[in-house]
Every structure is written in C-alpha cells, then in structure tokens.
Amino acid sequence: MTKKWSQSIVVMLLVAVLSACGSNNGNNAGKGNAGGGNAGGASGGATDTLEAWGETIKSQYGGQELNLAFASHPSTESFQKLTGDFEKLTGIKVKWEVMEETYLKNKQLLDYTGRTGTYDVLMVDGFWMSEYGAKKVVEPIDSYITDKTLTPDWFDYEDIVPAYRNGISKYDGKTYGIPTAGETRFIAYRKDLFEKYAKQPPVTMDEFLELAKFFNGKEDGLYGVTMRAQRGTHAASGLMTVMYNFGGGFLNQQTGDVTMTDPKTVQAMQFYVDLLKNAPKDVASYTHEEALSAFTTGKAAMWLDATALAKRILDPASSQVYDKVGFVPTPEGPEGKASALAGWNMSISALSKNKEAAWAFIVYMNSKQNAKAYVEGGGVPVRTSIYEDAELVAADPSYPVQLAALSDANVLVEKGIAWIPPHEKLGQILDRVGYYVSAAMFGEITVQEAAEKSQAELEDIVGK
Numbered sequence: 001m002t003k004k005w006s007q008s009i010v011v012m013l014l015v016a017v018l019s020a021c022g023s024n025n026g027n028n029a030g031k032g033n034a035g036g037g038n039a040g041g042a043s044g045g046a047t048d049t050l051e052a053w054g055e056t057i058k059s060q061y062g063g064q065e066l067n068l069a070f071a072s073h074p075s076t077e078s079f080q081k082l083t084g085d086f087e088k089l090t091g092i093k094v095k096w097e098v099m100e101e102t103y104l105k106n107k108q109l110l111d112y113t114g115r116t117g118t119y120d121v122l123m124v125d126g127f128w129m130s131e132y133g134a135k136k137v138v139e140p141i142d143s144y145i146t147d148k149t150l151t152p153d154w155f156d157y158e159d160i161v162p163a164y165r166n167g168i169s170k171y172d173g174k175t176y177g178i179p180t181a182g183e184t185r186f187i188a189y190r191k192d193l194f195e196k197y198a199k200q201p202p203v204t205m206d207e208f209l210e211l212a213k214f215f216n217g218k219e220d221g222l223y224g225v226t227m228r229a230q231r232g233t234h235a236a237s238g239l240m241t242v243m244y245n246f247g248g249g250f251l252n253q254q255t256g257d258v259t260m261t262d263p264k265t266v267q268a269m270q271f272y273v274d275l276l277k278n279a280p281k282d283v284a285s286y287t288h289e290e291a292l293s294a295f296t297t298g299k300a301a302m303w304l305d306a307t308a309l310a311k312r313i314l315d316p317a318s319s320q321v322y323d324k325v326g327f328v329p330t331p332e333g334p335e336g337k338a339s340a341l342a343g344w345n346m347s348i349s350a351l352s353k354n355k356e357a358a359w360a361f362i363v364y365m366n367s368k369q370n371a372k373a374y375v376e377g378g379g380v381p382v383r384t385s386i387y388e389d390a391e392l393v394a395a396d397p398s399y400p401v402q403l404a405a406l407s408d409a410n411v412l413v414e415k416g417i418a419w420i421p422p423h424e425k426l427g428q429i430l431d432r433v434g435y436y437v438s439a440a441m442f443g444e445i446t447v448q449e450a451a452e453k454s455q456a457e458l459e460d461i462v463g464k
Contacts, residue, residue: 050369053152054089061357062091069108070123071101075181075344078379079365086364092357108349112137117351120358124177124347126168130422133171138347140174144359151359156368159383161403163410167418168343178366181380182343183308185241185330186398186405190301192324193222201326205245205333208302209275215301216278224278226291226300229441233427234287236434240419241304241340242275243268244412245333250429250458251421257464260433260455264335270447273440284441296320304330306340307405308380310398327401329408339408341419343382425461432457 070076076098083094097119099107105128111118112135124132132138144150145157157165157178164179187208189201193215202208212224227241228234236250243249248265251258259265276283280294288305292312295303296319303313316322330339346366348358364370371383372392381387387403412419423429436450436457445453 048152048154050089050154053154057357057360058089058091061354061360063093064354064357065093065095066120066354066358066361067095067118068097068121068123069104069111069119070096070098071104071344072098073101073123073181073344074378075374075380076123078374078377079180081377082365082370082373086361090360090364092360094361109137112349112351115351117349117353119349120352120354121361122347122349123180124345126177126179126182126341126343126345127420127422129169129176129345130171132347133174133176136350138176139350139352139355140176141178141348141359142175145175150356151363154367154369155363156385159368159371159385161382161384161387161406161410163341163406163413164343164382166410167341167413169345177345177347178362179382180344180346180366182341182382183306183380184342184402184405184409185304185306185340186310186401187328187330188295188303188310188313188325188398189328190298190321190324191326193218193301194326201328202302202331203328205242205271205331208331209271212275212278212302218301221299223280223294223300225275225302225304226279226283226294227276227286227304228288228291229276229279229283229286229438230290230434231284231438232434233430234434235284235438235441236430238276239269239272239433239437241330242272242333244338244417244419245330245335246271247333247335249417249421250433251423251462253417253421256423256462258455258458258462260458261451266448266451267334269437269440269451272437273447276441284438296322307398307402310402311396314396314398327398329401329405336411337408338412339405339419341406341409341413423462428461429458432461 080096086092087094104123105125108119108122122138124138151157160179163184164182168182169175169177169179187202194201197218199211199214202211214224215222216224228238243265246264246268248262248268249259280299286294288309291303291305292309294300296313298320310327312318313325314322346362348355348362352358365374368383368385371386372389375381375386375392384403386392387399393399409419420426433454436445436454439445440447440450
C-alpha cells in the first residue's frame with residue numbers, strides 16, 4: 001500500500017515506502033449478498049440473517065444518504081460493485097467521491113477543520129490513524145463493534161487478521177476504523193533453482209544472506225536477490241524490511257530519541273548493504289517496480305517486497321517465472337520475527353449526522369458474509385477466513401504464506417512498534433537515512449559513518 005501524507009513530500013515518500021495494494025481483477029460484481037440468509041451464528045434478535053438485518057436497517061435509516069470520501073484503489077472499485085445490493089437491501093443511498101490518494105487526506109482534513117461535515121464514511125490510511133484519532137477527525141467505534149443490535153454475528157470482527165485489527169485501525173487504545181485492505185512483505189524464491197542446487201528457502205537472516213551469495217552469478221545473468229534500494233526513501237524502505245528483525249530502528253518510538261548509531265541499527269544497515277552486493281548492478285536505482293521486474297524476468301533467485309505484488313509474480317501475462325515460484329515469510333533475525341504492515345480502513349467521520357447508517361454501510365461492506373465477493377471483485381483480503389479459503393488459495397498459493405507473514409507483523413505490533421515510525425517529519429527522516437544508506441552501498445562511506453551522519457541529521461530534524 002503506497003501511501004501519502006498531507007504534505008507532498010510525504011505523499012511521495014509513502015508511495016516509495018509501500019507499493020499500492022494489488023488487485024486480482026475478479027469478475028463477481030454484484031454478488032455481495034449471495035447466500036445471505038444463513039449467516040454464521042445467531043445474534044439472538046432481528047438481525048441474525050442478512051435479510052432480517054436489512055429490513056431492520058431500512059425501517060430505521062432508509063432514505064438517508066451517505067457521502068463517502070475514498071481513494072482510487074482496487075478495494076474501492078470492489079466496494080462500488082457491492083453498493084447496489086446494499087442500497088436495495090437497506091434503502092440507504094450512497095454517494096461516492098473517489099479521488100487520487102494524493103488529494104484524499106487534504107480533502108478529508110479540510111472538511112473537518114472547516115466543520116463542513118460533508119462526509120459520513122472516510123477511507124483512512126493506517127499511517128494517518130494516530131493523527132485522525134488525536135484530532136478527533138473520526139469516531140471511535142468500539143461501542144459499535146460490541147453492540148449486537150448494530151453489529152450482527154455474521155460480521156465477525158474477530159475474523160479480521162489480528163495485525164490489521166491491532167496495528168492499522170487503533171489509536172491510544174481505541175478503535176477508529178475497520179481494516180479494508182493491507183499488505184506486509186515476504187520473500188519469493190525460484191523453486192526450480194533451489195531444487196536444482198538442493199537448497200532450502202531461508203528461515204533466518206543469516207541463511208538469507210548465505211543464499212544470496214550462493215546464487216549470485218551461479219548461472220549466466222543470475223543474481224542472488226532483488227529489492228528496492230533507490231537512493232532516498234526507497235533505500236530507507238528497503239532497510240526497514242529487515243531492520244526490525246535485528247532490533248534496530250530510526251527512532252525510539254516511546255521517547256522520540258534518534259537511534260541510528262544503536263549497534264542493532266548499525267548491524268541491520270550492514271546486513272542490508274552486504275545483501276545488496278548480491279543484487280543486480282543497478283539495484284541502487286530500484287523502486288519496488290524495478291525490483292519486481294528483475295525477479296519476474298528471471299534475473300534473481302530471490303525477491304523481498306510487498307505481498308500485494310504477489311499476483312503479478314504469479315500472472316503468466318506479466319511474469320516469466322510464474323510457475324517456478326515459492327514464498328516464505330521475511331526471515332527471522334537476531335531479535336526474532338517482524339514484518340512490514342500497512343493498510344486502509346473505513347471510518348466514520350466525527351462530523352457525520354448519519355453515524356449509525358454509516359456504520360451499517362461499513363458492516364455490510366466489510367462483513368465476513370461479503371468477504372469472498374469483495375476479494376473476487378478485486379478487493380484486497382484482510383480476513384483470516386479468506387486467506388484460508390481453499391478455492392482462493394488454489395488461485396493464489398501465496399495466501400498461506402501471506403497469513404504467516406501477517407502473523408510476524410503482529411509480533412511487532414504487540415511490542416508497541418509501528419513499522420513506519422509515526423513522526424510529523426517522517427519524510428525528511430526517511431530521505432536522509434536513505435541517502436546515507438545508499439552512500440554506504442556505493443562505498444562512498446562506511447556503514448558506521450552512514451549511521452553517524454544519519455544520527456546527526458536526524459537529531460537536527462526531530463530536535464533531540
């Protein structure tokens with residue numbers, strides 16, 4: 001999920017940090033309430049089936065109109081396909097306003113600060129949630145989730161992957177959104193090459209580096225690994241892919257102190273630089289796109305990047321190695337397991353005059369009842385049941401590994417660490433770290449010097 005902040009530099013940075021969630025271009029539009037009469041688990045009232053719930057909602061909120069502010073995104077397109085069924089079932093009218101991600105946050109905040117109250121339902125990046133929660137832009141929804149009259153059992157909140165529930169939708173212990181799309185990072189590897197040379201995919205960071213060295217140059221035109229590493233934010237993002245597994249970090253997220261010269265951060269930087277010595281010679285110019293291309297054209301034995309890109313690896317139309325690929329989670333490091341985490345939410349605007357109707361929309365669109373239709377319509381999965389669905393796993397064999405990687409991402413969440421450190425000057429932080437990491441990759445300075453220079457500049461940036 002390539003993401004965007006209010007300032008244009010941060011917009012560009014988040015695009016660099018995480019690629020936008022992918023689409024599977026499904027064709028089951030308009031089937032959101034298929035089989036709706038037999039929802040899992042009765043709520044003991046008038047809403048234990050989808051049809052009964054719809055009748056109740058229509059009697060209470062039918063005729064209300066909801067205004068939505070959403071980003072152009074595969075998940076948005078899939079939700080739009082389900083809108084007609086929702087309107088027919090509930091009598092609630094839905095008006096979509098869809099815009100490029102670059103403008104979405106500014107428009108939402110302008111609506112809030114101007115007290116206009118135009119919107120009822122907001123699409124909110126998980127990276128914005130601390131700001132939105134602190135400023136009270138969005139409504140806390142814990143009471144909605146636990147109220148059986150508002151949230152029937154067939155919604156099944158607990159089925160949402162824990163990393164998403166715990167990591168992208170909360171602020172200060174409160175829930176402000178329902179996860180709608182997300183991603184982590186994992187490794188794709190060439191099964192044919194690993195079998196040919198009797199190698200096993202990496203479980204630890206040491207094994208990852210050893211394998212990259214082994215395959216680098218093993219065959220003509222073959223490199224050990226490919227990753228994003230372009231100077232600036234992409235290099236910082238690439239470093240972050242492995243950094244937390246070493247226990248490192250750019251900042252202490254509790255105190256705000258800069259930690260670039262912490263030995264664990266330096267160790268992670270050295271690993272990243274050493275790893276990329278086994279990448280294509282032009283890796284220092286790679287964003288996620290170039291890194292993906294190097295792997296799908298058969299130039300690299302391994303690739304480490306966003307789970308949302310897996311479908312492109314497995315697509316015969318875009319990948320020369322689609323039938324030769326296996327997947328494993330990000331390898332465990334000296335400090336254990338960790339993995340990236342990013343995603344989108346549906347939230348209720350704090351200024352909405354139709355909050356319960358807005359919640360009804362969120363419940364319907366994001367329910368377990370409609371989850372498969374949503375994914376088949378191009379949406380990005382966030383539910384455990386979807387990742388375990390036999391039919392969907394057959395179509396995308398990376399699903400079980402994505403779920404395992406998301407479990408690793410939740411390890412970081414449970415430590416109270418955000419994968420992308422929350423800071424108002426995040427853009428500057430990642431740009432400068434990525435600049436010096438890249439300089440170390442080119443051999444212009446040592447890794448230790450890169451850490452020291454980053455430390456000094458970040459202390460100036462954050463004022464500590």
